Amino acid sequence: MIKYKKIFIACPEKTKTGGTELLHQLAFQLNELDVCCYMFYYNATDNTPMNVAFKQYNAKYVTGIDSKDNNEENLMIVPEVKTSLIYKYSKMKSVIWWLSVDNYISAIYDKLGISKQILKNIGRKLCGRKIVNIKLIEKTKHAFSFAKQDARIFHLCQSYYAMDFLEKQNVTNKQYLSDYINQIYLTNSLNLKKENIVLYNPKKGAKFTEIIRNSSKKLNWVPLVNLSNEEVKELLYRSKVYIDFGNHPGKDRFPREAAACGCCIITGKLGSAKFEEDIPIPGEFKFEDNISEISSIVSKINICLTDYENQVKKIKNYRDYISGEKETFKNDVKRIFCE
Incomplete structure (x- = not known):
């Protein structure tokens, strides 16, 4: 040009x-x-x-x-x-x-x-x-x-x-x-004090996410809404899982911010989420937004909560990619x- x-x-x-x-x-x-x-x-x-x-x-x-x-x-x-x-x-x-x-x-x-x-x-x-x-x-x-x-x-x-x-x-x-992403979310350390919190964006994939939440009411679900960057970062640092079953109209920031802060990422396969280049996480963390997948999604969330240390290692390549963006x-x- x-x-x-x-x-x-x-x-x-x-x-x-x-x-x-x-x-x-x-x-x-x-x-x-x-x-x-x-x-x-x-x-x-x-x-x-x-x-x-x-x-x-x-x-x-x-x-x-x-x-x-x-x-x-x-x-x-x-x-x-x-x-x-x-x-x-x-x-x-x-x-x-x-x-x-x-x-x-x-x-x-x-x-x-x-x-x-x-x-x-x-x-x-x-x-x-x-x-x-x-x-x-x-x-x-x-x-x-x-x-x-x-x-x-x-x-x-x-x-x-x-x-x-x-x-x-x-x-x-x-x-x-x-x-x-905003550089405040980047951290070289995963030695964070994580809690059994599952984060979601209520503005993305609301109907399907609601079905998932209703199928796992015992989990500690926290919405990411009306927060400053610092407040988002504080929540991401404490949480173990972020799910996103939105339409992913572009390469969304929330999944990257969550991954950078050491969250396990679970997404659907709509829009950019179906492209390995846009969200390069293992296939076991991506699901169709279909009712038949609900039990598998809930199971994966629970695995990420109970076996967090091993699961989060699987998205290291994604975190490295984000840090170089x-x-x-x-x-x-x-x-x-x-x-």
């Missing part, structure tokens, strides 16, 4: 997710390489669009792009959920960064689209849950479509799940660029954008 005068990385304001953190990580790394890079908060409503958790990345930012910057000397990087920007700023070179395959599919190909999400938001509000910002949902006619591929658009993939998805769409101009990311960013 050739060098650019300026690079703009599109991101929703104030939003804290694994995906938005990755966008800020890229901005940080590009600026470390003396590349002129800005976060572009495309839906900013005030003068403080950056989530406070991302101030550590020291990213410069803009809330709008001047017409003079909309030229072929500059580059626009957009997540897959906001591809309309590459058409709004059509004179810039463009990159779609596939952080989540599933989010693209649900946003672009949902037959009811925004109308359906509005109905969902009504239900979410009635249940006291956070509503989805419909500004993030694309209208098909304004978004990237594989039916009309554009050779000027380059693609980056955060996961091998995304690489495989694009391969099946016959996209050739793509490269792998993943991410790394930041350096790999640095090298990949340099290779893609500076060489």
